Amino acid sequence: MVRKRVPEQHEGRRQEILAAAHRCFLRHGLQGASISMICKEAAMSPGHLYHYFPSKDAIIEQMADDYLASLHSHFSGHPEDEQTATVLLSELWSMKGWDDLGHCRILFELLAEAGRNERIRAILKQNTDGVRTLLAEALTAGQARGEVDSGLDPKHTSAVLVAVLDAAPMLPLMTADLDFEESRKLVTTMVGRFLKPQQ
Incomplete structure:
Protein backbone atom coordinates (compact mmCIF):
# COMPACT_ATOMS: atom_id res chain seq x y z
CA MET A 1 0.00 0.00 0.00
CA VAL A 2 1.34 3.43 -0.99
CA ARG A 3 1.70 5.77 1.93
CA LYS A 4 -0.34 8.94 1.47
CA ARG A 5 1.65 12.15 1.71
CA VAL A 6 0.26 14.82 4.02
CA PRO A 7 1.14 18.23 2.47
CA GLU A 8 1.53 19.99 5.83
CA GLN A 9 3.87 17.31 7.16
CA HIS A 10 5.86 17.27 3.91
CA GLU A 11 6.35 21.05 3.96
CA GLY A 12 7.19 20.98 7.66
CA ARG A 13 9.90 18.41 7.03
CA ARG A 14 11.30 20.45 4.13
CA GLN A 15 11.56 23.47 6.41
CA GLU A 16 13.38 21.39 9.04
CA ILE A 17 15.90 20.31 6.41
CA LEU A 18 16.39 23.90 5.24
CA ALA A 19 16.95 25.06 8.83
CA ALA A 20 19.46 22.25 9.43
CA ALA A 21 21.28 23.05 6.17
CA HIS A 22 21.42 26.74 7.08
CA ARG A 23 23.10 25.95 10.39
CA CYS A 24 25.60 23.70 8.62
CA PHE A 25 26.36 26.30 5.94
CA LEU A 26 27.00 28.97 8.57
CA ARG A 27 29.36 26.65 10.48
CA HIS A 28 31.20 25.02 7.58
CA GLY A 29 30.48 27.14 4.48
CA LEU A 30 28.68 26.03 1.36
CA GLN A 31 31.64 23.96 0.18
CA GLY A 32 32.53 22.54 3.57
CA ALA A 33 29.02 21.42 4.51
CA SER A 34 28.21 17.99 3.08
CA ILE A 35 24.92 16.20 2.59
CA SER A 36 25.95 13.81 5.39
CA MET A 37 26.44 16.76 7.75
CA ILE A 38 23.03 18.15 6.81
CA CYS A 39 21.46 14.71 7.33
CA LYS A 40 23.05 14.42 10.77
CA GLU A 41 21.88 17.92 11.70
CA ALA A 42 18.35 17.15 10.46
CA ALA A 43 18.40 13.69 12.11
CA MET A 44 17.52 11.77 8.95
CA SER A 45 19.13 9.40 6.47
CA PRO A 46 20.41 10.55 3.06
CA GLY A 47 17.72 8.49 1.35
CA HIS A 48 15.07 10.28 3.37
CA LEU A 49 16.56 13.71 2.66
CA TYR A 50 16.70 13.02 -1.09
CA HIS A 51 12.96 12.42 -0.96
CA TYR A 52 12.62 16.17 -0.27
CA PHE A 53 15.64 17.63 -2.11
CA PRO A 54 17.54 15.91 -4.96
CA SER A 55 20.84 17.66 -4.18
Missing part, protein backbone atom coordinates in the same frame (compact mmCIF):
# COMPACT_ATOMS: atom_id res chain seq x y z
CA LYS A 56 22.67 20.21 -2.04
CA ASP A 57 22.31 22.76 -4.84
CA ALA A 58 18.54 22.25 -4.70
CA ILE A 59 18.62 23.12 -1.00
CA ILE A 60 20.66 26.26 -1.71
CA GLU A 61 18.31 27.28 -4.52
CA GLN A 62 15.30 26.90 -2.23
CA MET A 63 17.02 29.03 0.42
CA ALA A 64 17.58 31.80 -2.11
CA ASP A 65 13.97 31.61 -3.29
CA ASP A 66 12.70 31.71 0.29
CA TYR A 67 14.80 34.79 0.98
CA LEU A 68 13.25 36.60 -1.98
CA ALA A 69 9.76 35.57 -0.86
CA SER A 70 10.57 37.00 2.58
CA LEU A 71 11.58 40.31 1.03
CA HIS A 72 8.31 40.38 -0.92
CA SER A 73 6.34 40.06 2.30
CA HIS A 74 8.35 42.82 4.00
CA PHE A 75 7.86 45.24 1.11
CA SER A 76 4.12 44.61 0.84
CA GLY A 77 3.51 45.14 4.54
CA HIS A 78 3.98 48.92 4.56
CA PRO A 79 1.33 51.64 4.21
CA GLU A 80 1.50 53.67 1.00
CA ASP A 81 2.68 56.84 2.79
CA GLU A 82 5.57 55.09 4.60
CA GLN A 83 8.95 56.80 4.21
CA THR A 84 10.72 55.35 1.16
CA ALA A 85 13.98 54.65 3.02
CA THR A 86 12.09 52.64 5.66
CA VAL A 87 10.30 50.61 2.97
CA LEU A 88 13.56 49.90 1.16
CA LEU A 89 15.12 48.71 4.42
CA SER A 90 11.96 46.90 5.54
CA GLU A 91 13.74 43.63 6.30
CA LEU A 92 16.16 45.43 8.60
CA TRP A 93 13.24 47.18 10.32
CA SER A 94 11.43 43.89 10.87
CA MET A 95 14.27 42.65 13.10
CA LYS A 96 14.55 43.07 16.86
CA GLY A 97 18.32 42.72 17.16
CA TRP A 98 21.54 41.56 15.50
CA ASP A 99 20.74 37.91 16.22
CA ASP A 100 17.63 38.16 14.05
CA LEU A 101 19.84 38.99 11.05
CA GLY A 102 21.78 35.74 11.26
CA HIS A 103 19.79 34.19 8.44
CA CYS A 104 20.92 36.99 6.09
CA ARG A 105 24.57 36.00 6.49
CA ILE A 106 24.12 33.01 4.23
CA LEU A 107 24.16 35.56 1.40
CA PHE A 108 27.88 36.10 1.97
CA GLU A 109 28.43 32.36 1.63
CA LEU A 110 26.49 32.51 -1.62
CA LEU A 111 28.60 35.43 -2.86
CA ALA A 112 31.82 33.56 -2.14
CA GLU A 113 30.53 30.38 -3.77
CA ALA A 114 29.27 32.28 -6.83
CA GLY A 115 32.88 33.00 -7.79
CA ARG A 116 33.51 29.26 -8.15
CA ASN A 117 30.15 27.76 -9.06
CA GLU A 118 28.23 28.81 -12.18
CA ARG A 119 24.97 27.30 -10.89
CA ILE A 120 25.16 29.26 -7.63
CA ARG A 121 26.05 32.41 -9.58
CA ALA A 122 22.91 31.96 -11.70
CA ILE A 123 20.76 31.44 -8.59
CA LEU A 124 22.24 34.50 -6.93
CA LYS A 125 21.81 36.66 -10.02
CA GLN A 126 18.20 35.57 -10.51
CA ASN A 127 17.29 36.37 -6.92
CA THR A 128 19.22 39.64 -6.89
CA ASP A 129 17.38 40.67 -10.04
CA GLY A 130 14.12 39.99 -8.22
CA VAL A 131 15.15 42.09 -5.23
CA ARG A 132 16.28 44.91 -7.51
CA THR A 133 12.89 44.90 -9.24
CA LEU A 134 11.17 45.36 -5.87
CA LEU A 135 13.54 48.16 -4.89
CA ALA A 136 13.14 49.91 -8.25
CA GLU A 137 9.35 49.82 -7.88
CA ALA A 138 9.60 51.40 -4.42
CA LEU A 139 11.99 54.06 -5.75
CA THR A 140 9.69 54.89 -8.66
CA ALA A 141 6.75 55.25 -6.28
CA GLY A 142 8.86 57.54 -4.08
CA GLN A 143 9.77 59.68 -7.08
CA ALA A 144 6.09 60.00 -7.99
CA ARG A 145 5.44 61.34 -4.48
CA GLY A 146 8.35 63.80 -4.77
CA GLU A 147 10.16 62.02 -1.97
CA VAL A 148 13.02 60.56 -4.03
CA ASP A 149 15.41 62.49 -6.28
CA SER A 150 13.98 62.27 -9.81
CA GLY A 151 17.54 62.32 -11.18
CA LEU A 152 18.27 58.90 -9.69
CA ASP A 153 17.88 56.00 -12.08
CA PRO A 154 15.80 53.37 -10.19
CA LYS A 155 17.53 50.45 -11.91
CA HIS A 156 21.07 51.57 -11.06
CA THR A 157 20.11 52.90 -7.62
CA SER A 158 18.55 49.57 -6.74
CA ALA A 159 21.92 47.87 -7.32
CA VAL A 160 23.60 50.20 -4.81
CA LEU A 161 20.84 49.59 -2.28
CA VAL A 162 21.22 45.82 -2.63
CA ALA A 163 24.85 46.26 -1.55
CA VAL A 164 23.72 48.26 1.51
CA LEU A 165 21.10 45.65 2.42
CA ASP A 166 23.57 42.79 2.07
CA ALA A 167 26.28 44.54 4.13
CA ALA A 168 24.12 45.58 7.11
CA PRO A 169 24.06 42.12 8.77
CA MET A 170 27.87 42.11 8.79
CA LEU A 171 28.24 45.17 11.03
CA PRO A 172 28.46 43.32 14.37
CA LEU A 173 31.00 40.88 12.91
CA MET A 174 33.33 43.70 11.89
CA THR A 175 32.88 46.07 14.84
CA ALA A 176 32.20 45.18 18.48
CA ASP A 177 29.65 46.82 20.80
CA LEU A 178 27.40 48.30 18.12
CA ASP A 179 23.93 49.22 19.30
CA PHE A 180 21.41 47.60 16.96
CA GLU A 181 18.70 50.25 17.22
CA GLU A 182 21.10 53.13 16.70
CA SER A 183 22.80 51.36 13.78
CA ARG A 184 19.48 50.69 12.10
CA LYS A 185 18.49 54.35 12.42
CA LEU A 186 21.85 55.47 11.01
CA VAL A 187 21.53 53.18 7.99
CA THR A 188 18.01 54.50 7.36
CA THR A 189 19.22 58.12 7.70
CA MET A 190 22.08 57.43 5.28
CA VAL A 191 19.73 55.93 2.68
CA GLY A 192 17.17 58.70 3.24
CA ARG A 193 19.75 61.44 2.63
CA PHE A 194 21.03 59.63 -0.44
CA LEU A 195 17.51 59.51 -1.91
CA LYS A 196 16.46 63.03 -0.92
CA PRO A 197 15.59 65.33 -3.87
CA GLN A 198 18.23 67.95 -4.65
CA GLN A 199 17.32 71.50 -3.65
Whole structure:
Protein backbone atom coordinates (compact mmCIF):
# COMPACT_ATOMS: atom_id res chain seq x y z
CA MET A 1 0.00 0.00 0.00
CA VAL A 2 1.34 3.43 -0.99
CA ARG A 3 1.70 5.77 1.93
CA LYS A 4 -0.34 8.94 1.47
CA ARG A 5 1.65 12.15 1.71
CA VAL A 6 0.26 14.82 4.02
CA PRO A 7 1.14 18.23 2.47
CA GLU A 8 1.53 19.99 5.83
CA GLN A 9 3.87 17.31 7.16
CA HIS A 10 5.86 17.27 3.91
CA GLU A 11 6.35 21.05 3.96
CA GLY A 12 7.19 20.98 7.66
CA ARG A 13 9.90 18.41 7.03
CA ARG A 14 11.30 20.45 4.13
CA GLN A 15 11.56 23.47 6.41
CA GLU A 16 13.38 21.39 9.04
CA ILE A 17 15.90 20.31 6.41
CA LEU A 18 16.39 23.90 5.24
CA ALA A 19 16.95 25.06 8.83
CA ALA A 20 19.46 22.25 9.43
CA ALA A 21 21.28 23.05 6.17
CA HIS A 22 21.42 26.74 7.08
CA ARG A 23 23.10 25.95 10.39
CA CYS A 24 25.60 23.70 8.62
CA PHE A 25 26.36 26.30 5.94
CA LEU A 26 27.00 28.97 8.57
CA ARG A 27 29.36 26.65 10.48
CA HIS A 28 31.20 25.02 7.58
CA GLY A 29 30.48 27.14 4.48
CA LEU A 30 28.68 26.03 1.36
CA GLN A 31 31.64 23.96 0.18
CA GLY A 32 32.53 22.54 3.57
CA ALA A 33 29.02 21.42 4.51
CA SER A 34 28.21 17.99 3.08
CA ILE A 35 24.92 16.20 2.59
CA SER A 36 25.95 13.81 5.39
CA MET A 37 26.44 16.76 7.75
CA ILE A 38 23.03 18.15 6.81
CA CYS A 39 21.46 14.71 7.33
CA LYS A 40 23.05 14.42 10.77
CA GLU A 41 21.88 17.92 11.70
CA ALA A 42 18.35 17.15 10.46
CA ALA A 43 18.40 13.69 12.11
CA MET A 44 17.52 11.77 8.95
CA SER A 45 19.13 9.40 6.47
CA PRO A 46 20.41 10.55 3.06
CA GLY A 47 17.72 8.49 1.35
CA HIS A 48 15.07 10.28 3.37
CA LEU A 49 16.56 13.71 2.66
CA TYR A 50 16.70 13.02 -1.09
CA HIS A 51 12.96 12.42 -0.96
CA TYR A 52 12.62 16.17 -0.27
CA PHE A 53 15.64 17.63 -2.11
CA PRO A 54 17.54 15.91 -4.96
CA SER A 55 20.84 17.66 -4.18
CA LYS A 56 22.67 20.21 -2.04
CA ASP A 57 22.31 22.76 -4.84
CA ALA A 58 18.54 22.25 -4.70
CA ILE A 59 18.62 23.12 -1.00
CA ILE A 60 20.66 26.26 -1.71
CA GLU A 61 18.31 27.28 -4.52
CA GLN A 62 15.30 26.90 -2.23
CA MET A 63 17.02 29.03 0.42
CA ALA A 64 17.58 31.80 -2.11
CA ASP A 65 13.97 31.61 -3.29
CA ASP A 66 12.70 31.71 0.29
CA TYR A 67 14.80 34.79 0.98
CA LEU A 68 13.25 36.60 -1.98
CA ALA A 69 9.76 35.57 -0.86
CA SER A 70 10.57 37.00 2.58
CA LEU A 71 11.58 40.31 1.03
CA HIS A 72 8.31 40.38 -0.92
CA SER A 73 6.34 40.06 2.30
CA HIS A 74 8.35 42.82 4.00
CA PHE A 75 7.86 45.24 1.11
CA SER A 76 4.12 44.61 0.84
CA GLY A 77 3.51 45.14 4.54
CA HIS A 78 3.98 48.92 4.56
CA PRO A 79 1.33 51.64 4.21
CA GLU A 80 1.50 53.67 1.00
CA ASP A 81 2.68 56.84 2.79
CA GLU A 82 5.57 55.09 4.60
CA GLN A 83 8.95 56.80 4.21
CA THR A 84 10.72 55.35 1.16
CA ALA A 85 13.98 54.65 3.02
CA THR A 86 12.09 52.64 5.66
CA VAL A 87 10.30 50.61 2.97
CA LEU A 88 13.56 49.90 1.16
CA LEU A 89 15.12 48.71 4.42
CA SER A 90 11.96 46.90 5.54
CA GLU A 91 13.74 43.63 6.30
CA LEU A 92 16.16 45.43 8.60
CA TRP A 93 13.24 47.18 10.32
CA SER A 94 11.43 43.89 10.87
CA MET A 95 14.27 42.65 13.10
CA LYS A 96 14.55 43.07 16.86
CA GLY A 97 18.32 42.72 17.16
CA TRP A 98 21.54 41.56 15.50
CA ASP A 99 20.74 37.91 16.22
CA ASP A 100 17.63 38.16 14.05
CA LEU A 101 19.84 38.99 11.05
CA GLY A 102 21.78 35.74 11.26
CA HIS A 103 19.79 34.19 8.44
CA CYS A 104 20.92 36.99 6.09
CA ARG A 105 24.57 36.00 6.49
CA ILE A 106 24.12 33.01 4.23
CA LEU A 107 24.16 35.56 1.40
CA PHE A 108 27.88 36.10 1.97
CA GLU A 109 28.43 32.36 1.63
CA LEU A 110 26.49 32.51 -1.62
CA LEU A 111 28.60 35.43 -2.86
CA ALA A 112 31.82 33.56 -2.14
CA GLU A 113 30.53 30.38 -3.77
CA ALA A 114 29.27 32.28 -6.83
CA GLY A 115 32.88 33.00 -7.79
CA ARG A 116 33.51 29.26 -8.15
CA ASN A 117 30.15 27.76 -9.06
CA GLU A 118 28.23 28.81 -12.18
CA ARG A 119 24.97 27.30 -10.89
CA ILE A 120 25.16 29.26 -7.63
CA ARG A 121 26.05 32.41 -9.58
CA ALA A 122 22.91 31.96 -11.70
CA ILE A 123 20.76 31.44 -8.59
CA LEU A 124 22.24 34.50 -6.93
CA LYS A 125 21.81 36.66 -10.02
CA GLN A 126 18.20 35.57 -10.51
CA ASN A 127 17.29 36.37 -6.92
CA THR A 128 19.22 39.64 -6.89
CA ASP A 129 17.38 40.67 -10.04
CA GLY A 130 14.12 39.99 -8.22
CA VAL A 131 15.15 42.09 -5.23
CA ARG A 132 16.28 44.91 -7.51
CA THR A 133 12.89 44.90 -9.24
CA LEU A 134 11.17 45.36 -5.87
CA LEU A 135 13.54 48.16 -4.89
CA ALA A 136 13.14 49.91 -8.25
CA GLU A 137 9.35 49.82 -7.88
CA ALA A 138 9.60 51.40 -4.42
CA LEU A 139 11.99 54.06 -5.75
CA THR A 140 9.69 54.89 -8.66
CA ALA A 141 6.75 55.25 -6.28
CA GLY A 142 8.86 57.54 -4.08
CA GLN A 143 9.77 59.68 -7.08
CA ALA A 144 6.09 60.00 -7.99
CA ARG A 145 5.44 61.34 -4.48
CA GLY A 146 8.35 63.80 -4.77
CA GLU A 147 10.16 62.02 -1.97
CA VAL A 148 13.02 60.56 -4.03
CA ASP A 149 15.41 62.49 -6.28
CA SER A 150 13.98 62.27 -9.81
CA GLY A 151 17.54 62.32 -11.18
CA LEU A 152 18.27 58.90 -9.69
CA ASP A 153 17.88 56.00 -12.08
CA PRO A 154 15.80 53.37 -10.19
CA LYS A 155 17.53 50.45 -11.91
CA HIS A 156 21.07 51.57 -11.06
CA THR A 157 20.11 52.90 -7.62
CA SER A 158 18.55 49.57 -6.74
CA ALA A 159 21.92 47.87 -7.32
CA VAL A 160 23.60 50.20 -4.81
CA LEU A 161 20.84 49.59 -2.28
CA VAL A 162 21.22 45.82 -2.63
CA ALA A 163 24.85 46.26 -1.55
CA VAL A 164 23.72 48.26 1.51
CA LEU A 165 21.10 45.65 2.42
CA ASP A 166 23.57 42.79 2.07
CA ALA A 167 26.28 44.54 4.13
CA ALA A 168 24.12 45.58 7.11
CA PRO A 169 24.06 42.12 8.77
CA MET A 170 27.87 42.11 8.79
CA LEU A 171 28.24 45.17 11.03
CA PRO A 172 28.46 43.32 14.37
CA LEU A 173 31.00 40.88 12.91
CA MET A 174 33.33 43.70 11.89
CA THR A 175 32.88 46.07 14.84
CA ALA A 176 32.20 45.18 18.48
CA ASP A 177 29.65 46.82 20.80
CA LEU A 178 27.40 48.30 18.12
CA ASP A 179 23.93 49.22 19.30
CA PHE A 180 21.41 47.60 16.96
CA GLU A 181 18.70 50.25 17.22
CA GLU A 182 21.10 53.13 16.70
CA SER A 183 22.80 51.36 13.78
CA ARG A 184 19.48 50.69 12.10
CA LYS A 185 18.49 54.35 12.42
CA LEU A 186 21.85 55.47 11.01
CA VAL A 187 21.53 53.18 7.99
CA THR A 188 18.01 54.50 7.36
CA THR A 189 19.22 58.12 7.70
CA MET A 190 22.08 57.43 5.28
CA VAL A 191 19.73 55.93 2.68
CA GLY A 192 17.17 58.70 3.24
CA ARG A 193 19.75 61.44 2.63
CA PHE A 194 21.03 59.63 -0.44
CA LEU A 195 17.51 59.51 -1.91
CA LYS A 196 16.46 63.03 -0.92
CA PRO A 197 15.59 65.33 -3.87
CA GLN A 198 18.23 67.95 -4.65
CA GLN A 199 17.32 71.50 -3.65
